[in-house]
Amino acid sequence: MKLLIERLCAIVGADGVITSGAALATYESDASQDRGTPTVVVLPRSTAEVAAVVRTAHEQGLPIVPRGAGTGLSGGAVAVEGGVVLTTTRLNRIQRVDLANRIAVVEPGVVNAELTNRVAPHGLYYAPDPSSQPACTIGGNVAENAGGAHCLAHGVTTNHVLALEAVLIPSGQVVRVGGPAPDRPGYDLMGLLVGSEGTLAIVTEITVRLLVRAEGVATVLAAFDGVVPASEAVSAIIGQGIVPVALEMMDGMTTRAVAAGLLEDAGAVLLIECEGLREELDDKEGPLATVQAICRAHGARDLRIAFAAADRNALWKARKSARGALGTLAPNCYVHDGVVPRSKVPALMARIEAVAAEFGVPIATYLHAGDGNVHPNVLFDARRPAEAERAAAAGEAILRACLALGGVLSGEHGIGTEKQAYMSWALTGTDLRTQARVKLAFDPDERLNPHKLFPTPGFCGEVRGASRPPG
Ligand SMILES: Cc1cc2nc3c(=O)[nH]c(=O)nc-3n(C[C@H](O)[C@H](O)[C@H](O)COP(=O)(O)OP(=O)(O)OC[C@H]3O[C@@H](n4cnc5c(N)ncnc54)[C@H](O)[C@@H]3O)c2cc1C
Structure with a gap:
């Protein structure tokens, strides 16, 4: 242990190595229910430092767990068997904004909302917007292939990442995948790394696409008696060929928790955001008018609409604070x-x-x-x-x-520790073994973020049917 700490301090400096009980406790969990105490937490400032930490952990036979802001909801950043937690919070530079090509190159510890804040004066934004965006990192978003309220029209993280730099296990070699031009030859390793939950490589640089803000934006809030008419309104909107940029719902219990005087007696609330040219939004037969008509036809009893950013943010505040508000219940x-x-x-x-x-x-x-x-x-x-x-x-x-019902286990939070036991409900033994071969190609000793994503031991597809209580 002493040797490990000395080596890590030599790589990142003593202020980048955390070993004491109280400080370590901060890194015991993410926003899920699972817990695990790291042996040591290390905060590198560069790709070269990440690579050196990887090699040191390997020499010491320790697992490595990459970590961003720790807002994950599936236990992905939890050090299940201890080891080195490699936190990216000091890899937090926006390295380059290329306005002409509408791309940005960022380090993985850049907080999601900071990128949009940086490029907003140029009329640009970074589209994936998890509700945790004031805290979560773009590295964590890449690992979880994060989504968000505004991903309906524009797609989730994978649709906005153009290239990655990553450090490989156990050699510490640096690999670059993807690029600003489409259709690189060879396997689509970038597609593989996005959403791999920190189990294949440690991402150290991300090139993302930036989008142009629409001229006009309108947010509609519609209150219904229950989730069934609200869901039917959702189907009708999409069925009309309208794809709002966001189409969110809260049930009655959530609405009561967040509402603070707003629509507290609603059985369900829809938040619908439409973008376009101002003329389109004003058009009496345009998508915005049609959305409102559909909501009324499905029994919406209260409809509010906001155009100005401050008014729209006020409508969004309830939805964005939903998870926190449930803590009052x-x-x-x-x-x-x-x-x-x-x-x-x-x-x-x-x-x-x-x-x-x-x-x-x-x-x-x-x-x-x-x-x-x-x-x-x-x-x-x-x-x-x-x-x-x-x-x-x-x-x-x-x-x-x-x-x-024909769905999947996770849309955006990832499998992590929380749902790994259920993977064998969704994938066959052959599916799981094929995935295991990919894992072993990247991480032959299974030291990168172990005990995540797949059922253990050995991805063999066995069903761990018994309910495991959270925590
Ligand atoms: C209130 C709240 C609201 C949320 N809303 C949403 C939402 O709307 N949509 C959504 O998708 N998620 C949401 N989340 C979940 C969470 O914010 C996302 O999963 C987010 O992407 C995690 O980012 P993070 O920086 O906190 O990563 P962490 O939690 O630190 O890590 C998440 C995973 O990423 C891996 N990882 C982190 N950095 C790297 C790296 N550089 N290289 C390789 N692997 C890495 C970790 O090992 C871990 O497996 C929400 C969470 C909270 C608490």
Whole structure:
């Protein structure tokens, strides 16, 4: 241990190595329920330092866990078996903004919202906007292939990343994948690294696409009696060929938690954002007018519309603060992010209601309704073991329902430690073994972010059926 610390201090400086109990505790968890104490936390400032840390950890036979801001919701940044947690918060420079080509080159520890803030004066923005964007890092977004409220029209992180630099395990060699021009020859390794949850390589530089702000933006807030008419309005909007930039829903319980005087008696609320030329938004037969007409036709009883940024932000505040607000309802919150085909959202919402009754746990749900990505928050008190067990079982029942409805386990939060046991519900043994071969090609000793993403041991596809209580 002494030798390890000395070597790490020699690489990153003593102020970049954390070993003491209290400071280490900060890095024990992310925003999920799982915990694991790192042996040491190290904060490099350059790719060369990352590579040297990788080599040192390998020499010492220790696992490495990459970490951004620790806002992950699936346990991805948790050091399950200890080892070196490599945190990117000092790799936080926006290296280059290329206005002519509308790209930016950033280090992985750049906070998502900072990039948009930097380029906003030029009428540009970085599209993927997880609700955690004031805190989460672009490196963490790449690892989780993060989505966000405004990803319906423009796509999730993978649609906005052009190139990556990454450090390989265990050699510390640096690889570059992708590039500013499309269609690079060879395998699409960039597609592989985006969403690989820190299990294949450590990303040290990211080239992203920037988008031009639309001339006009309008946000509509529509209150409904329940989630079924709201879901039907969502299907009708998309069915009309309209693709709003955002199409979000909160159920009644979430609305009551966040509303603070706004629509507290609603059974469901939709937030719909449309972009375009001002003339389009003003057009009485344009998409904005059609969205409002569809909401009314599906029983919306309160419709508000905002154009000015401050007014739109006021409408968005409720949705963006949803997860935090649920903390006022229960000490613990177990959130999933299964996806179902959009037309199956009403069936899933009905099943979630039934699961809440069956397991005796309150469930507050908000969702990226436009792409069927549903966030049921199972509320519980971890100090009561029986309640924690029921919360886990309820989450598991919801994920089974997602798969039964033709969906997937996770739309954006990743599998991490939280859902690894369920991978064998979704993938066959052959699927899992093929994925394992990819993992071993990148990380032959399985030292990079071990015990994540795949069922253990050995990706063999066994079902760990029993509910594991969160925490
Ligand atoms: C209130 C709240 C709202 C959220 N809303 C959304 C949302 O709308 N959409 C969404 O997608 N997510 C959301 N999340 C989840 C979370 O913010 C995202 O998963 C985010 O991408 C994590 O970024 P991070 O910097 O915190 O990464 P961390 O939590 O630190 O790490 C996440 C994963 O990335 C890996 N990793 C981090 N950096 C690197 C790197 N440089 N190289 C390789 N691997 C790396 C880690 O090993 C880990 O597996 C939300 C979370 C919270 C708490």
